[in-house]
Amino acid sequence: MTATRQRAKAAPHLGAAAGLDDDELLAMYRMVALARAVDERMWILNRAGRIPFVISGQGHEGAQVGVTWALRKGHDWIAPFYRSIAMCMTFGMSARDIMLAQYARASDPSSGGRQMPGHYGDRRHNLLSVSSPVATQILHAVGIALAAKIRGTAQVALTAMGEGLSNQGDVHEALNFAAIHKLPFVFLVENNGYAISVPAVMELAVPDVAARAAGYGIPGVVVDGADVLACYVAAKTAIERARAGDGPTLIEAKVTRLTGHSSDDQQTKYRTEEEMALEKGRDALPRFRDQLRAAGILTPAVEAALTEEIAAIVTDATEFAEGEPDPEPSTAMRWVYAEDWPSETPPPWGFGEGDDDAGSGSEGGGPAAGGD
Amino acid sequence: MPTRTFIEAIRETIAGEMRRDESVIVLGEDVGKKGGVFLATDGLWAEFGSDRVIDTPLTESMIVGASIGAAVNGLRPIAEIQFADFIHPAFNQIVSEAARMRYRSNNAVGVPLTIRAPYGGGVHGALYHSQSVEAFFSHVPGLKVVVPSTPYDARGLLRSSIRDDDPVLFFEHKKMYRSVRGDVPDTDYVVPLGRAAITRPGTQVTVIAYGLMAHYALEAAERVEEEGISVEVVDLRTLRPLDKETVIGSVRKTGKCLVVYEDNRFGGYGAEVAATVAEEAFDYLDGPVTRIAGPDVPGVPYNHVLEDWFMVDPTKITAGIRKLAAY
Ligand SMILES: Cc1ncc(C[n+]2csc(CCOP(=O)(O)OP(=O)(O)O)c2C)c(N)n1
Ligand SMILES: [Mg+2]
Numbered sequence: 263m264t265a266t267r268q269r270a271k272a273a274p275h276l277g278a279a280a281g282l283d284d285d286e287l288l289a290m291y292r293m294v295a296l297a298r299a300v301d302e303r304m305w306i307l308n309r310a311g312r313i314p315f316v317i318s319g320q321g322h323e324g325a326q327v328g329v330t331w332a333l334r335k336g337h338d339w340i341a342p343f344y345r346s347i348a349m350c351m352t353f354g355m356s357a358r359d360i361m362l363a364q365y366a367r368a369s370d371p372s373s374g375g376r377q378m379p380g381h382y383g384d385r386r387h388n389l390l391s392v393s394s395p396v397a398t399q400i401l402h403a404v405g406i407a408l409a410a411k412i413r414g415t416a417q418v419a420l421t422a423m424g425e426g427l428s429n430q431g432d433v434h435e436a437l438n439f440a441a442i443h444k445l446p447f448v449f450l451v452e453n454n455g456y457a458i459s460v461p462a463v464m465e466l467a468v469p470d471v472a473a474r475a476a477g478y479g480i481p482g483v484v485v486d487g488a489d490v491l492a493c494y495v496a497a498k499t500a501i502e503r504a505r506a507g508d509g510p511t512l513i514e515a516k517v518t519r520l521t522g523h524s525s526d527d528q529q530t531k532y533r534t535e536e537e538m539a540l541e542k543g544r545d546a547l548p549r550f551r552d553q554l555r556a557a558g559i560l561t562p563a564v565e566a567a568l569t570e571e572i573a574a575i576v577t578d579a580t581e582f583a584e585g586e587p588d589p590e591p592s593t594a595m596r597w598v599y600a601e602d603w604p605s606e607t608p609p610p611w612g613f614g615e616g617d618d619d620a621g622s623g624s625e626g627g628g629p630a631a632g633g634d
Numbered sequence: 635m636p637t638r639t640f641i642e643a644i645r646e647t648i649a650g651e652m653r654r655d656e657s658v659i660v661l662g663e664d665v666g667k668k669g670g671v672f673l674a675t676d677g678l679w680a681e682f683g684s685d686r687v688i689d690t691p692l693t694e695s696m697i698v699g700a701s702i703g704a705a706v707n708g709l710r711p712i713a714e715i716q717f718a719d720f721i722h723p724a725f726n727q728i729v730s731e732a733a734r735m736r737y738r739s740n741n742a743v744g745v746p747l748t749i750r751a752p753y754g755g756g757v758h759g760a761l762y763h764s765q766s767v768e769a770f771f772s773h774v775p776g777l778k779v780v781v782p783s784t785p786y787d788a789r790g791l792l793r794s795s796i797r798d799d800d801p802v803l804f805f806e807h808k809k810m811y812r813s814v815r816g817d818v819p820d821t822d823y824v825v826p827l828g829r830a831a832i833t834r835p836g837t838q839v840t841v842i843a844y845g846l847m848a849h850y851a852l853e854a855a856e857r858v859e860e861e862g863i864s865v866e867v868v869d870l871r872t873l874r875p876l877d878k879e880t881v882i883g884s885v886r887k888t889g890k891c892l893v894v895y896e897d898n899r900f901g902g903y904g905a906e907v908a909a910t911v912a913e914e915a916f917d918y919l920d921g922p923v924t925r926i927a928g929p930d931v932p933g934v935p936y937n938h939v940l941e942d943w944f945m946v947d948p949t950k951i952t953a954g955i956r957k958l959a960a961y
Contacts, residue, residue: 405703
């Protein structure tokens with residue numbers, strides 16, 4: 263292949279329509295590729311028995327990076343979901359931060375090792391902690407947007423979730439309220455066609471989640487999730503609209519799930535080989551790479567350097583997380599509340615455990631300490 | 635000292651906190667122009683406007699869920715659930731989200747949120763306008779649960795709840811809204827969360843109660859006094875965290891403990907109190923730890939004869955005290 267720096271002469275600059283220059287395009291591509299590499303490493307670690315559970319964002323990265331790129335980092339808010347690795351990384355989390363969550367280390371910024379991997383959140387980057395019961399986070403994002411409006415902060419709040427989650431009642435309650443008050447809120451649906459094993463036709467009676475936006479009187483936009491720039495443009499429009507006080511937008515990105523639902527799922531049980539092969543063609547990563555190559559932005563030299571850089575980052579993140587300490591059992595009673603409650607302090611297991619005097623919890627000397 | 639009804643104390647406290655701190659907002663069904671179905675927020679909309687007093691759609695999960703988000707982004711919402719009976723659609727948001735946010739984020743994010751809800755029976759409210767729901771929520775670490783019984787405590791505890799950095803469920807017995815009146819000083823006092831009050835000192839039997847039952851316990855204590863039974867009444871005021879010191883201290887003194895609650899007996903909040911007393915005051919007990927609580931039917935029936943049958947009242951408590959005192 264003879265990749266070249268010079269652009270196709272008459273063709274407009276790749277990022278022109280989106281208002282993105284070459285450096286930004288390259289940075290976006292780097293993020294898509296980095297998130298993928300981190301994700302792939304997670305699976306290797308899982309199969310090697312290093313980490314017990316993986317839930318993956320592979321196939322969703324293009325939409326996540328494209329959409330998140332249009333937000334203001336450190337100012338706007340995101341309430342993510344379990345596939346939001348690329349989104350969280352675009353918004354400020356590092357590969358180390360993601361790996362710390364996989365290993366559930368004490369220094370894991372998402373939860374200090376308290377939550378399963380995939381429950382990303384990072385207060386430093388306005389990424390809200392997420393739980394497992396799905397779709398609850400949409401109401402948090404709407405509440406964040408409500409506070410932004412009341413306080414006049416010009417912040418926008420975004421939440422993301424799958425098309426399966428989008429059927430939850432909280433989604434209806436959230437969109438209704440956000441639309442009534444024209445809140446600065448963006449709702450990203452990452453539609454990968456499955457909720458674990460259940461295909462979209464069994465989840466929705468309409469082909470597009472976006473069609474539901476009409477019921478709330480808000481725009482509903484369908485975008486190809488493998489088209490990073492289209493995702494960026496859709497988000498930019500929605501975010502500008504939100505910031506201008508014109509209310510929420512529902513963006514539905516059609517993405518693909520390249521892996522099983524999680525490391526505990528065997529997707530060959532409900533998906534054919536042909537289908538999975540076909541889905542690979544809907545992956546944003548190679549498509550974006552080809553676009554950047556054709557535009558002369560991703561030259562062989564740049565690409566080689568990038569590949570090397572990403573490999574180093576992933577290895578560093580893995581080694582770093584691997585070497586970090588587990589949380590101390592003596593800390594497990596902390597942060598139930600903002601402060602301790604002397605009348606309800608340990609022994610945590612009740613009669614027969616710990617000292618006679620309650621309140622010895624800080625020594626970490628309970629029977630569970632030093633166990634597994 | 636000025637006197638106030640229970641609901642006046644609550645209404646004025648919300649207004650006062652909203653004046654004091656502009657991050658305090660109120661949201662719920664009919665809380666705006668109407669001022670709430672019980673008028674707990676009457677006048678707030680006129681004073682603070684529709685940005686800070688928000689009439690929400692009929693969506694309890696949204697009321698709590700959006701309050702969580704607003705709390706995360708710098709506000710101190712007071713969410714009103716119109717009746718405690720209708721808090722269940724918000725259960726997931728309260729239990730999975732508000733309660734766990736601080737713990738699961740390793741203290742990165744807290745949820746300073748107060749959820750007010752009128753609860754309780756004896757008001758011809760039947761199955762779905764009479765429920766006591768405190769047991770569901772006091773079971774959950776991360777939540778604080780408050781049940782005041784006097785206008786004084788309502789004000790002091792509501793202030794503490796609104797100023798608290800964690801989610802608080804504030805349950806108000808609706809039968810007390812207008813029937814209970816008491817002194818409320820104009821000062822900026824607070825009643826700290828997690829402290830019970832001995833509302834009547836005594837020597838022979840400890841009766842532990844909260845909410846409306848704290849009044850009925852006092853009434854029952856007065857009745858048995860003539861019979862020579864000296865009863866100490868502990869009004870818990872806060873259910874979570876539980877003020878074990880006051881409870882255990884009282885039982886150690888009297889040697890007998892009767893726990894009173896309006897909710898269904900089985901697995902009710904009082905069961906936890908009874909277990910705590912049994913574990914921590916066993917050596918001091920002169921009789922079984924006993925309970926007077928609501929019957930285990932799925933709700934308070936409407937017909938007044940049936941409702942009277944359901945409700946724990948001073949007469950039923952009196953019977954329980956006599957029986958325990960005879961041990
Ligand atoms: C309330 C609740 N019900 C069920 C689950 C289990 N669950 C987790 S993800 C999922 C499927 C979600 O599918 P979708 O929203 O399409 O997202 P995707 O995983 O495809 O990205 C299910 C059933 C859960 N976590 N929470
Ligand atoms: Mg899906």
